[in-house]
Amino acid sequence: MLERTLTGLRNGLELRGAAAGYGSRLVFEGLDLAIASGRVTALCGPNGCGKSTMLRAMRAMLPLSAGAALVDDGSVDALPVRERARRIAMLSQNPSAPDEMTVEDLVRLGRYAHRKRFAPAGPGDRQAADAAMAAAGVDDIAARPIGSLSGGQLQRAWIAMVIAQAAPVILLDEPTNHLDIAHALETLDLVARLCHREARTVAVVLHDLNLAARHADDIVFLRQGRIVAQGPVAQTFTRDVISSVFGIECRVLSDEETGRPFCIPVRATGHG
């Protein structure tokens, strides 16, 4: 019973007693991580803390050497590949597709798991792709080849593909990488809006602490494959937690306008 309250509603995501890594090196073990449904959860921590590996493990893209990845309290691994894609969408770091592919064609690839195996794309697929492009603000560049897009446009095109997949759970691995601050804000605003308006569950790996504090509902702070703190931003985004996770001295202040905390790093304390 206690475990169920961790994820609460439908479409929660969880790693339970999980261990995974590359080759013989485990990135984490004995990990219990819950992503609450209907909320934006940011995963934060220094390089190599296992954020991306955890995300991949939750999507069952990486075999677990112990424990389980659960969606809706059912094993992710046990789902057929297409069903898995209908339940959980994921945008990895540095996704790639041929330069000459148009935005529209890229977004339509997100519909793969919904299409009947050998039938052509139906009106539902077209609508979903069009709606996703509108939501991500790429409908006006639908016919452009992705090789001609700016970094921000390209990232929004990929996010449109993920939206078109219409999965209740969305995992994003550093979606603001390579984006300037305006596009980063725009992208995360889009993600948070989508999550709250359509009650989707979002887990997002973020490098930038202040972006996480501003856009996420919950934050999970990680260090060396372990959870240091997890919960609502107001409770977890504290000086002590950030200091110990990143090995820095810092100040945490509150933005009067949004009520969100933000962090000003002061100096590295060396144990990071």
Place this chain on the structure above:
Amino acid sequence: MSAIMQGAADRSAMPRHASAPMLGLVAAVLLAAMLAGLSMGSSPMPLERLLPALIGQGSATDMLILWTLRAPRVLLAGVAGASLGLAGLVLQRATRNALAAPSVLGVTDGAALGAVAFLFLFTDPANMLTVSIYWQPVATALGAAFFAMLVALLAGRGNVGPVSLILYGFALGALARAGVTLFIVAGPVYRASQAAIWLAGSVHEARWSDVAATGLVLSICLPAVVLMARRMDQLLLDDNSAMATGVAVRRSQFMLMGLSVVLTAGAVSFVGAIGFVGLVAPHAARLLLGLRALPLIAGSAMLGALAVIAADIVVRYGFAPLEVPTGAATALLGAPYFLFILFRARQNHA
């Protein structure tokens, strides 16, 4: 005009079936090449004699020349070319590498090695085969599969860049060609006369049974490739993204590799190691037709057929009375094209 209006205009200007007229054009050129292949030769047959002969109403001589010599030759070139073109397309999607092709990755030469090894092992001192000739395509397929597996194993180790994969393929191809040469030199003398076939590929000894066998392999593989079309589209994405959209990436790649091997073996068993068709045909098809797999399947097959038929016309006409292997002409055309693709790929990555 607002950006949104402009976008809408762009989309209506580019209908989803833009590939149909281009495919029609390619089909027309292919048909013309087939007719040219049928009419040209040591005794040219103009159209007014060719057409009656085609429908069974020509003179006895024309009928003989057409139906026993030229038709099987042109059809074998077409079917083998289509198989190689498809094999290349499928391999390019499986490896996500525009430079990949059966001949570039050593699969074609591996197939030839399988064929030559079979002839060497199962020929008795009286130059008779000790087992049925029908096993030869199986041996060819085994050779192709073995070399495809070697490349896959090498490429599967860590992150192999596109150019490294090609280098592995070239090295393995050289190895297979050396093997072919050894078996020919060590084998019965009369087999050596066929060396050209296994080293470079040729359609000049075409028989109807060859056409039927190659055609059978193609007609089995083509529907399978069509059924894989949507997965081939998804495989344009990187591994992680393709997986996230719901594709069993490794399994799909394995199936595509398998199809490529069977298609290559089906062609090489009967025409030998004709190179570069599997590279040039899908690449040219992509330039003409775009990225979608379904039109590309039709386009790669037709352009592959066109390439070998045209190459055969070139060697028949350009070098007569010498019997230059068809593969020499495809290589003459294909190798510079390969360099061109390589050059462009390097520029794009710079």
